Amino acid sequence: MSMPKGPQPFPRNEYLRRLSAVKAEMERREIDVLVVTTSANITYLSGYTSKSGYVPQGLIVSLKNEEPTFFTRRQDAPAALHQMFIERTRVNGYPEALIANPDMDGFDAVIDFLRDNGFARRQIGLEMNFLTHRSIEKFKTRMSDATIVDFTNGVTWIRGIKSDLEIAVMREAAAISDAAMLRARDVIRPGVREADAASEIIATLVRGTNGRAGTDLASFYVCASPRSATPHIRWSEDVFRNGSQINLEFGGVRHGYVSPLMRTLTIGKPSERLRRLHEGEVAGMEAALAAIKPGATCSEVAEAFYSTLRKHGFEKDSRCGYAVGIEWTEPTASLKLGDSTVLRPNMTFHLMLGNWIDEDLGYVISETFRVTETGAETFSRIPRDLFEIYV
Amino acid sequence: MSMPKGPQPFPRNEYLRRLSAVKAEMERREIDVLVVTTSANITYLSGYTSKSGYVPQGLIVSLKNEEPTFFTRRQDAPAALHQMFIERTRVNGYPEALIANPDMDGFDAVIDFLRDNGFARRQIGLEMNFLTHRSIEKFKTRMSDATIVDFTNGVTWIRGIKSDLEIAVMREAAAISDAAMLRARDVIRPGVREADAASEIIATLVRGTNGRAGTDLASFYVCASPRSATPHIRWSEDVFRNGSQINLEFGGVRHGYVSPLMRTLTIGKPSERLRRLHEGEVAGMEAALAAIKPGATCSEVAEAFYSTLRKHGFEKDSRCGYAVGIEWTEPTASLKLGDSTVLRPNMTFHLMLGNWIDEDLGYVISETFRVTETGAETFSRIPRDLFEIYV
16 A cells, blocks of 8 residues: 555645746746755645655756656655645655765755756756755756756745635634633743643644644743743743743644744733833834735834834834744745835735843734735734733 | 843853863864854853754854853843853844844854954864855855864764763653653544644653653654654644554653654554564664674664664664764764764764655654663663554
């Protein structure tokens, strides 16, 4: 019995639509074949979410073929057969002898394929961004008669505008984030260990909600006093106390798509400075959301936030958001001053207003939203509150 | 109030010992200053486990100074002050304006520091392995009078031999893996959704055991029928059924250190082919463990496994293990044919005997062990069984 095809999160037509957009961009850049190397873009173009990207892999998109061809480690090929919408013959497992081998790796298998299929002297697009210097040199050396063009973020920009099907999946992910935030409000109490609260919140992110499981775990942070002035500590072994502040950041995941959510909690009354910062941030968030509409720029949205926050007596030195979708951040548009990206319907962003002001004061709040025909739709139903826990 | 120093997982002397070993290697290679860029090596030399490595950061080790100097994103600097053993003045937060900036990034701050501190014409070690082509070019261009030497895996090889303190932490991590495996055996039942079982197992990995929490989550896979012939699918939304096979891979984490563990379960009686494979694998594992002693090579251990498995009528095409410690795999020694690394006391490995034979048959079992003065000590107390679940 061979590996059966698994349930597909999207219909075949959805993948063909995405591939058509990529092929149009390839034609515009006069590229004959594209080697997609980033996991998120492979997920986007095929449905594959198995975690094999720590070794070389490549999804090869040719103008000549409707479906792409995939190269991955031999032991991961069954996962590709199961998850990808493409036909069996297009999945290739390269030998395990190429793993932890100083002389050859999986990209040699990709290069062999390109040479054997008439691309030795053609224009080849390559996603270089996460490739090592050595891997890029290998492509240039072994395909010295070809022209290798850096296609970094070419697919990622196309991912920026979601289909309604993708939006539906991101709403499912947001419902999981909401369930986890509600769980956090239930389990964060004085005397509870941070790790135990984290355990309950993470369990909710995996279990999901409304009968839909989380399909993966994304970044997860519980930064509690005295660590609430920094964003990227997982959790600690301390217990929460009266007066603790807890900054939460996590995101539910559905089929690779993440809807991040951040909120700040206090056990007991917040400090006056924290309360004022919260008020400024929420006012800034509302100003930013009001500025969103097709035709506005990312910079204009950011300016609405920054100028409102400034009126409340605070500054934020980091950007106030970024494009979001598969694997959380899309490294393309940022909600920051000077980013002239024009908003279009069904672009999705994480309006990330985390603000780590000094060693004493950090605060987080965020919303994941899509641009609508007239404004913004936020996915979460969690109130924009500074949650105060009293026992 | 400034960010307080947090509890340190290791005493100061332990970090100074590690730094001395790195400095000796730098002297051997005639390097004046080393820029450590990989997260696991930064953890090793400082205690830092905050997750800021998705943007440039560098730990600078100079022969002239006892303590290293750290550069990270401004908002992550408080985490470094809290977690690192070094004094406050050695932690530098570079401006948020260097994030998502096409022209400059955090490595410019590192380079400025090197130039301002007399290293403009010196020998500079740089961990290049995870740097992009562009970052390496930046170092070469902006420090054109210096000699830039690739120090990839220089620190990682030093990590290979653990101190007794590190071994104690890896035993704690192994106890968490064991607790999670026991939980898995309790919750995997016919009719239970894979995601719900995953939720319970992951919650155990975070909660920890014996009063010691898991301090992070590492890779986690539940590959259940019909996906048991491939290793890297997180979990699915299917329910387990009578006859299901479930391959589990996860690892408890303490202070960055991981002790991985893999076991295979069946609901009901295993197939005859699976049972025979299990017997061959366990015999191979015992042969491999018996071959371990100081002075033996990785290749000899692998040969003991492969030849025993072959007698049982099976082959395994992938390596049978690798050095393990901070962030799971150390990309140095492999338990595979031809790896001439000589075993020394307190080297630690994941003897990873996962074997994905064809689209029908995959099987997993593993042990995390250290080399002792006379043989091997495995950290897990879980029996080397093919666990059969009956209800």
